[in-house]
Amino acid sequence: MAKTIRVNETPLVLYTLRRADDALILGHRLSEWCGHAPMMEEDMALANMALDLIGQARSLYTYAGEAEGEGRTEDDFAYWRDDRGYRNALLVEQQNGDFARTIMRQFLYASFADLYWRAMMKSKDETLAAVAAKSEKEMAYHVRHTAEWVIRLGDGTTESHARIAAALDELWAYTGELFEMDASEKGLVDAGIAVDLASLRDQWRANVKAVLEEATLTTPEDGWMQKGGRTGIHSEHLGHLLSDLQHVQHTIPGAVW
Amino acid sequence: MPAPFPPADTAALLAQARAVAATVSDPEIPVLSIDDLGVLRSLKISEDGALEIVITPTYSGCPAMNMIALELELALEKAGFDRVKVTTVLSPAWTTDWMTEDGKRKLKEYGIAPPSEKRAGRGALFGADEVECPRCGSVRTARLAEFGSTSCKALWQCQDCREPFDYFKCH
Numbered sequence: 133m134a135k136t137i138r139v140n141e142t143p144l145v146l147y148t149l150r151r152a153d154d155a156l157i158l159g160h161r162l163s164e165w166c167g168h169a170p171m172m173e174e175d176m177a178l179a180n181m182a183l184d185l186i187g188q189a190r191s192l193y194t195y196a197g198e199a200e201g202e203g204r205t206e207d208d209f210a211y212w213r214d215d216r217g218y219r220n221a222l223l224v225e226q227q228n229g230d231f232a233r234t235i236m237r238q239f240l241y242a243s244f245a246d247l248y249w250r251a252m253m254k255s256k257d258e259t260l261a262a263v264a265a266k267s268e269k270e271m272a273y274h275v276r277h278t279a280e281w282v283i284r285l286g287d288g289t290t291e292s293h294a295r296i297a298a299a300l301d302e303l304w305a306y307t308g309e310l311f312e313m314d315a316s317e318k319g320l321v322d323a324g325i326a327v328d329l330a331s332l333r334d335q336w337r338a339n340v341k342a343v344l345e346e347a348t349l350t351t352p353e354d355g356w357m358q359k360g361g362r363t364g365i366h367s368e369h370l371g372h373l374l375s376d377l378q379h380v381q382h383t384i385p386g387a388v389w
Numbered sequence: 390m391p392a393p394f395p396p397a398d399t400a401a402l403l404a405q406a407r408a409v410a411a412t413v414s415d416p417e418i419p420v421l422s423i424d425d426l427g428v429l430r431s432l433k434i435s436e437d438g439a440l441e442i443v444i445t446p447t448y449s450g451c452p453a454m455n456m457i458a459l460e461l462e463l464a465l466e467k468a469g470f471d472r473v474k475v476t477t478v479l480s481p482a483w484t485t486d487w488m489t490e491d492g493k494r495k496l497k498e499y500g501i502a503p504p505s506e507k508r509a510g511r512g513a514l515f516g517a518d519e520v521e522c523p524r525c526g527s528v529r530t531a532r533l534a535e536f537g538s539t540s541c542k543a544l545w546q547c548q549d550c551r552e553p554f555d556y557f558k559c560h
Contacts (some may be wrong), residue, residue, distance in 0.1 A: 173544065180536035187450025262480030266449050269482065269560055277535045325549060353473035 137204070137212045137280065138296035143316035145200045147326055148260070149209065150362055153220035156210060158369070159185030159242060161228060170231055178278060181238065184270040188263065195259045211381035215370045221360040223306035225370040229299065232285050232292065236299035239278035243340050246271040246308045252373055256324040277342045282308045287345025297349055308357025311336075397516045403432050406440055409468045410526025414458045416537050420499040423457055424498065430478065439472035440465065445483045447560070448540040483559050502530075502556040522547035522554050532556075 139145060162182035169175035193206035223241060230233045249271055285296040311329040313321070320326035352361045360366065362366035380387060410432065411424035415510055415558035421443065423429040430443040446454045458475040465473045487497075493503035502523045520530050527549040534544040542555045 173536075176538070177534060177536035180540050183450035183452070183540055184448060185450070187448060188409060188447075191449060258480065262482070263449075263476070264424075265448075265482035266479050270449060275556075 135212075136214050137185060137208060139196075139204075139209070139213070139217065140200055140202065142199065143320055144257075144325070145196050146194050146316055147263060147320055148196040148199060150219040150221075151322060152209065152318055153218050154191045154241070154245075155185040155190035155192065155226050157218070157220045158224035158238070159183070159376055160373060161224065161226075162234070162238070163236065164228055172230075178234075182245070182286065184274070188267050191263050191266070192335050195263070198259075207381070211378050215366050218361075218364065218366065218374070220361050220366075221306070221309045222358050222367055223303065223310065225361070225367060226303065226306065227372060229302075230295055232295040233299040233302070235278050235281045235285065235349065236296060236303055239343070240273065240307055240340065241280050241310070242274035242278055242369075243270050243343075244307075244332070244336055247336055247339070248277045248327060248329070251332060252329040252346070253299070255326070259381050260325065275339075280365075282343055282349075283347045286344070286349045287356060296347070300344070300349055301352065304352040305356065305358045307360040308354065309359040309361060312359055313360070399434055403434070405468070406442075406465060406470060407432050409464050410442055410461055411472075413457060413460045415453055415465055416460075417453050417541075418496070418499070418501065418533065420495045421492055423461075424491030425489050425495065427483060427489070430455065435474065437472075439474050440470050441476060442473045443476050443478055445478050446480075447483050451540060453539075483560070488557075492494045496557060500524065500554060501542065502554060504557050520545055520551065522550060523554055525550040526553050 139149065145220070159182045162178050163184065165175070165178040166182075167175065169178055189210075190206050194197040195207045196209060197206065223237060226233075226237060228237075246268060249264040249268035253261055253268065255261040255264065266355070280298060285292040288294070311333045313329050317326055317329075321328050344351050395470050407429075410429055411422050413423050413429075415421045415423060415426055415428070418426075426447065428444050428447065430445050432443070433441050435441045442486070443463075444454070444457060444461070454477060454488075461475050462473050471554050488504065496503045500523050505519055510516050519528055520532075521528050522530050522545075525547060527547055529548040532543060533546050533549060533553065537544040537555055538547070541557055544553060546553045547554045
C-alpha cells in the first residue's frame with residue numbers, strides 16, 4: 133500500500149497547494165449534493181460549480197507537482213496526503229448542513245475567490261496567472277448564482293430568513309482565514325507572484341455587505357476568527373471527508389478508470 | 390501510409406494536419422468542430438518530429454477535453470500521423486469571442502442560442518442579457534437556470550413560443 137506523502141513545501145508549492153486544496157475540498161463538498169438538491173436546476177448548478185472547482189484544483193495540483201519537482205501528479209496530492217497535509221481554509225471543509233448553509237458557504241468563498249483570481253491574473257508566475265484567467269470567469273458565475281440565492285432566502289419567508297441568517301452567523305468566523313498570510317506567502321507577494329490578501333479584504337466586505345443588505349441580513353462584525361487550516365490544523369470534518377474522497381485509492385492503490 | 394518524418398514540406402504537412410484536426414467535434418455539441426469553438430489553438434512539429442496539437446479548455450473542469458484529446462489522436466493516426474502529442478494550455482483563457490460566425494450559426498440551427506453579440510466579459514455577465522430564442526427568434530426570453538446540462542450552457546425559456554432552450558453562456 134502506498135504511503136502518505138510528505139510534500140517538500142517550498143513557498144511556491146505551499147502557496148499553490150493552499151489554493152488547490154480550497155478548490156478540491158469545496159468542490160467535493162458541493163458534489164455531495166448531487167441527487168439531493170431541492171430542485172433539478174439546483175442539482176445541476178451545484179454539480180456544475182463542483183466541476184469548475186475540481187477542474188481548477190487539477191490544474192493547480194499539476195503545477196504544484198512541477199514546482200516540487202518530485203514527479204508527483206494531481207492524484208498523488210489529492211489521494212495520498214492525510215488531513216494534516218491539507219492546506220485548505222477551514223471554511224471550505226465545513227459540512228453542508230441545510231441548503232442555506234451550503235449556499236452561504238459558497239457565496240462567502242466565491243466572493244473571495246472572484247476577487248482573488250482577478251487580482252492573480254497579474255501574477256508574474258505565468259501558470260498561476262493562466263489558472264487565474266480561467267478561474268475568475270468561473271467564479272463570477274458562482275458569485276452571481278449564490279448571491280441570487282442569498283437574496284431569495286434572506287428576503288423570503290420567516291423560515292428561509294432564519295436559516296440563512298443562522299448560516300451567516302455560524303460561518304462568519306471562518307472568513308478571516310481567507311485573508312491570512314504567513315511569512316512564506318509574504319515573500320511571494322514581494323516577488324510579484326502572490327497577491328497581498330489584506331488588500332482584498334475591504335472590497336470583499338463591501339461586495340458581501342451589498343448582497344446581505346439586499347437580503348435583509350446584517351453583516352456581522354469581524355470578531356474572533358477561526359484559523360489553522362493553512363498549517364494543517366483542521367476541524368474533525370476534514371478527516372471524514374478525506375476518508376470518503378480517498379477510499380477507493382486506499383483500498384486499491386493506483387487504481388485508474 | 391505514415392507521413393514522412395522529418396517532413397519534406399512542414400507548412401503543407403501542418404495544413405493537412407490542421408484540416409484533419411478541425412474535423413473533430415465537441416462530444417457535447419456534435420454540430421460544432423473544435424475549430425468552430427476556438428478550442429483548437431495551434432499545431433506544430435516539435436523538435437523530436439512529433440506533431441504537437443495545442444488545445445484549450447472552455448471551462449477548467451470541462452469533461453469533454455479528455456475525449457477531444459483522444460479523438461484528435463485517433464483522427465490524426467488514421468490520417469497517417471503516427472506520432473501525435475496533444476497539449477492543453479490555459480493561457481490565454483478561452484472566450485466565447487473565439488467562436489466563429491459559422492459556429493454560431495450552426496449552434497442556432499441546432500437549437501442552442503449562441504452567445505449574444507456583445508463582447509464577452511464581466512459587463513455581459515452582470516448586465517441584462519438579451520438572448521434570442523433559437524426557435525422563433527423572439528427576444529422575450531427568460532433565464533430558468535444559470536447552470537444547464539453542461540458547464541458552458543444555461544437553461545432559458547421563450548415567453549412567446551414557450552419552448553425551453555439551451556443558451557451558450559458568454560464567457
